[in-house]
Amino acid sequence: xxxxxxxxxxxxxxxxxxxxxxxxxxxxxxxxxxxxxxxxxxxxxxxxxxxxxxxxxxxxxxxxxxxxxxxxxxxxxxxxxxxxxxxxxxxxxxxxxxxxxxxxxxxxxxxxxxxxxxxxxxxxxxxxxxxxxxxxxxxxxxxxxxxxxxxxxxxxxxxxxxxxxxxxxxxxxxxxxxxxxxxxxxxxxxxxxxxxxxxxxxxxxxxxxxxxxxxxxxxxxxxxxxxxxxxxxxxxxxxxxxxxx
Amino acid sequence: xxxxxxxxxxxxxxxxxxxxxxxxxxxxxxxxxxxxxxxxxxxxxxxxxxxxxxxxxxxxxxxxxxxxxxxxxxxxxxxxxxxxxxxxxxxxxxxxxxxxxxxxxxxxxxxxxxxxxxxxxxxxxxxxxxxxxxxxxxxxxxxxxxxxxxxxxxxxxxxxxxxxxxxxxxxxxxxxxxxxxxxxxxxxxxxxxxxxxxxxxxxxxxxxxxxxxxxxxxxxxxxxxxxxxxxxxxxxxxxxxxxxxxxxxxxxxxxxxxxxxxxxxxxxxxxxxx
Numbered sequence: 001x002x003x004x005x006x007x008x009x010x011x012x013x014x015x016x017x018x019x020x021x022x023x024x025x026x027x028x029x030x031x032x033x034x035x036x037x038x039x040x041x042x043x044x045x046x047x048x049x050x051x052x053x054x055x056x057x058x059x060x061x062x063x064x065x066x067x068x069x070x071x072x073x074x075x076x077x078x079x080x081x082x083x084x085x086x087x088x089x090x091x092x093x094x095x096x097x098x099x100x101x102x103x104x105x106x107x108x109x110x111x112x113x114x115x116x117x118x119x120x121x122x123x124x125x126x127x128x129x130x131x132x133x134x135x136x137x138x139x140x141x142x143x144x145x146x147x148x149x150x151x152x153x154x155x156x157x158x159x160x161x162x163x164x165x166x167x168x169x170x171x172x173x174x175x176x177x178x179x180x181x182x183x184x185x186x187x188x189x190x191x192x193x194x195x196x197x198x199x200x201x202x203x204x205x206x207x208x209x210x211x212x213x214x215x216x217x218x219x220x221x222x223x224x225x226x227x228x229x230x231x232x233x234x235x236x237x238x239x240x241x242x243x244x245x
Numbered sequence: 246x247x248x249x250x251x252x253x254x255x256x257x258x259x260x261x262x263x264x265x266x267x268x269x270x271x272x273x274x275x276x277x278x279x280x281x282x283x284x285x286x287x288x289x290x291x292x293x294x295x296x297x298x299x300x301x302x303x304x305x306x307x308x309x310x311x312x313x314x315x316x317x318x319x320x321x322x323x324x325x326x327x328x329x330x331x332x333x334x335x336x337x338x339x340x341x342x343x344x345x346x347x348x349x350x351x352x353x354x355x356x357x358x359x360x361x362x363x364x365x366x367x368x369x370x371x372x373x374x375x376x377x378x379x380x381x382x383x384x385x386x387x388x389x390x391x392x393x394x395x396x397x398x399x400x401x402x403x404x405x406x407x408x409x410x411x412x413x414x415x416x417x418x419x420x421x422x423x424x425x426x427x428x429x430x431x432x433x434x435x436x437x438x439x440x441x442x443x444x445x446x447x448x449x450x451x452x453x454x455x456x457x458x459x460x461x462x463x464x465x466x467x468x469x470x471x472x473x474x475x476x477x478x479x480x481x482x483x484x485x486x487x488x489x490x491x492x493x494x495x496x497x498x499x500x501x502x503x504x505x506x507x508x509x510x511x512x513x514x515x516x517x518x519x
Contacts, residue, residue, distance in 0.1 A: 051337055053519035073339045081337035087330025089255075091262055103251050104338045148334070 003028050004078075004156050004186035005050070009059035012045050012210075019045045021210040022059065027186040027203075029155070032178065034201035034218070035190045038238045042210040043190045044084060047160050050188070051081050063156050077105075080154035084161050084190075086145030090134035094125055094144055097133060101148045119147040123177065139170035146177065157187040163196060175199045194230050204230075208238040248340045249348040256352025260318075266356050269314055273364025276306050281368040295376040296369075297472065300388050303365060304468045307388075308461050311361070311396040312424050318353040319403025320420035321413045323514065328413055333519055343511045346404060350397075350507060357396040365389050384472035391499065395464040398502040399423070404510035408517060431459040453490050457498040467495045 003026035012020040020042040027033050037043045048054040050061045052068040052075060061068045066075035089097055098119055102112040120129055123143040128136055133144060142162065149157060162178070163171040178187065178200050189196060197204045197218050204221055206214040214221055214237055218230060225232040260266045280302035281295075326332040335345060369385055406419045435455060439447065447455075456462035470492045 048333075048519065051333070053333060053336055055516075055518065073341060076337060076339040079337065081333075083330055083333040083337065085330050087334050089331060091259070100251070100255065101338070104248060104335075104340060106247070106339070149337075 004064055005188065006062040006065075007046075007050065007059070008061075010046065010049055010056050010061060011058040012042075012049060012054060013057045018210050020049065020056075023207070023210070023212055024059075025205060025212065025215060027156075027188060029186055030183050031203055032182050032187045032189065032201045034197040034204040035188055035207065036192065036194070036197065036204055036234060037207035038192060041207045041238065043192075043207060044160065045210075046207070047084075047158060047188075047190050050158055051079070051083075052076065077152070078155050080149035080152065080157045082145050082149045082157075082159040082162055085164075086142045086162075088133045088141060088144055088148075091132060093130050093132050094136070094147075095120070095129045097144065098147055098151060101151055105152050107152075115151050115153075118153075119151040122150055123147040124173070139166050139173075142166060142170070142174065146174065150181070155185055157181070157185055158190075159187065160190045161192075162189060163191075163193065171196075194234055197230060206234060206237050213237045248344045249351065252335075252340075252345060252348025253351035253355065256349055257355050260352070260356040265318070266359060269356065269360035270363050273306075273310065273360050274367045276310065277303055277365050277368035278371060280306060281371050294381060296372050296381050296385060299368060299372055300381075300385060300468070300472060303368065303388055303392075304465060307392040307395060308465060309428060311357070311392055312399040312428055312461065314357055314360070315353075315396040315399030316403045316406075316420040316424055318356060319349070319400045320406050320416045322349050322353070322404055323407040323517075324410055324416045325407070325413050327519065336519060342514045342517075346507070346511050346514055350400060350404070353400045354393070354397050357400065358393045361392050361396065362389060365392065381472070384468075387471050388468055391464055391467050391496075394499050394503065395460060398460040398499065398506070399427075401503050401506035401510060405506050405513065408510055408513040427459055427461050432462065435459075457490070457495065460499060460502040463495055463498045463502065466490070467492065467499060470495060 005025075005027040007026070008024050010020055010023045011018070023042075023046055025033075035043055035046070045054060049056050050063070050068060052061075052072045055069060063075040064078040066078065068075045089100075092100065095116065098116045099112065102108075102115050107115055120126055123146050125140065125143055125147060128140050133141060136144065142165075146159075146162065149159070159178070163174050166174065175196070178189070181187070182200070182202075189201065191197070201218055204214070204216065204218050205212055206221075214224075214233070216224075221233050222228050222230050225236060257266075281299045323332065326335070336342070365385075365388070369382075402423055403420060406423060407416050410416045410419060435452070439452065453466075456466055470490075
């Protein structure tokens with residue numbers, strides 16, 4: 001299976017502090033990778049390096065073979081990205097926002113309209129399509145964020161905390177959508193919600209203090225603790241005393 | 246270019262939606278009309294046309310207002326979007342960072358240009374209707390064009406400010422500092438230096454070139470050189486005429502005042518970690 005996301009020795013230092021320390025992994029088509037870690041572990045910095053927002057101190061990130069620094073534009077054509085907090089333009093209507101994104105991505109005319117319609121349909125936004133983003137509920141806003149990431153049917157999806165702040169029903173909807181798309185894409189979900197991993201991820205990486213401390217399927221990870229609970233494995237690997245040892 | 250125009254269009258629509266365009270246009274029109282009617286009162290004494298007197302007043306208005314408008318449009322263009330998270334959204338799309346800056350610049354320049362043409366145009370129309378001036382309109386058009394160019398300088402400087410700070414509030418403070426520096430402090434400092442120097446070191450030529458280091462003085466000098474009647478108004482820029490700086494040199498200085506900060510903002514943005 002060819003890897004669509006290739007991360008090699010990715011390192012980021014801020015002064016003397018090492019935020020991400022030689023992180024390497026690959027994600028192939030059909031994989032949904034849960035990227036786990038406590039707050040401050042380096043998840044968001046890694047996501048930002050993969051998206052090309054932050055220049056790595058060392059190492060490379062490739063999306064569909066394109067280096068995110070050297071071939072940034074080509075890499076971004078292959079990438080659907082949901083930033084942390086799902087930021088949007090609040091004054092636009094949902095359909096106006098998606099049309100703007102379609103145009104920015106180079107679509108026009110009937111193709112743009114078809115892609116916008118498809119993204120609205122996929123994320124079940126029909127009923128709010130003509131409402132402005134600022135009056136939408138958090139759940140709908142997150143879905144609009146997902147719609148913009150899916151609009152161009154990318155091979156790679158990077159979703160930063162896609163269900164953070166959503167109610168159980170909304171979380172279920174988002175996870176169902178991710179599971180439906182999974183077979184045709186490589187997906188990374190950055191999260192600290194462990195139930196997310198059980199629900200949608202085929203593989204999980206745990207990061208602590210900028211380093212990968214585990215990389216396995218959720219089932220394999222769970223077996224690493226007598227309780228069989230992913231939460232206990234996570235705590236054992238990322239708690240301060242575990243890191244000190 | 247398509248991405249640049251899309252971003253510019255978004256900025257213009259944002260300006261229309263949040264009534265920036267209406268507010269700026271109204272402000273310029275009110276001030277310009279006031280100056281056109283009130284500022285032409287002394288024309289009989291100084292023997293200049295109503296249009297020339299209005300142009301002098303409008304040039305002074307431009308020096309105070311357009312930098313403020315330019316900076317207000319641009320100071321949070323990057324830092325504001327970074328705070329709201331929408332910068333990460335925009336940069337996730339296949340758009341080069343220079344395109345984001347250039348698109349915003351075109352959009353903000355369109356807003357400022359529209360407001361200036363309409364605002365000053367109203368004053369010009371009022372003069373045409375009331376005083377029957379037939380010539381000198383070339384100078385008036387130059388005033389409008391150079392005012393837009395002058396505003397563009399501060400739009401570009403606003404992006405540099407927006408890229409050098411981490412918080413929107415800080416950007417606002419620095420933008421006010423930039424306005425004070427170029428509109429008030431620079432001339433006062435230059436005057437102080439001239440008084441202290443008493444002409445021993447700095448000749449008219451050197452002072453004229455020092456004026457070009459301030460876009461406000463370059464703008465004033467440009468309009469002074471281009472409009473004979475306008476030379477009657479006083480100010481430091483009279484030195485530029487004595488030093489025989491060419492109109493094209495002053496215009497080039499003003500263009501450079503747009504290009505250099507714009508290029509600097511693109512370079513800063515390329516290296517910025519989001």
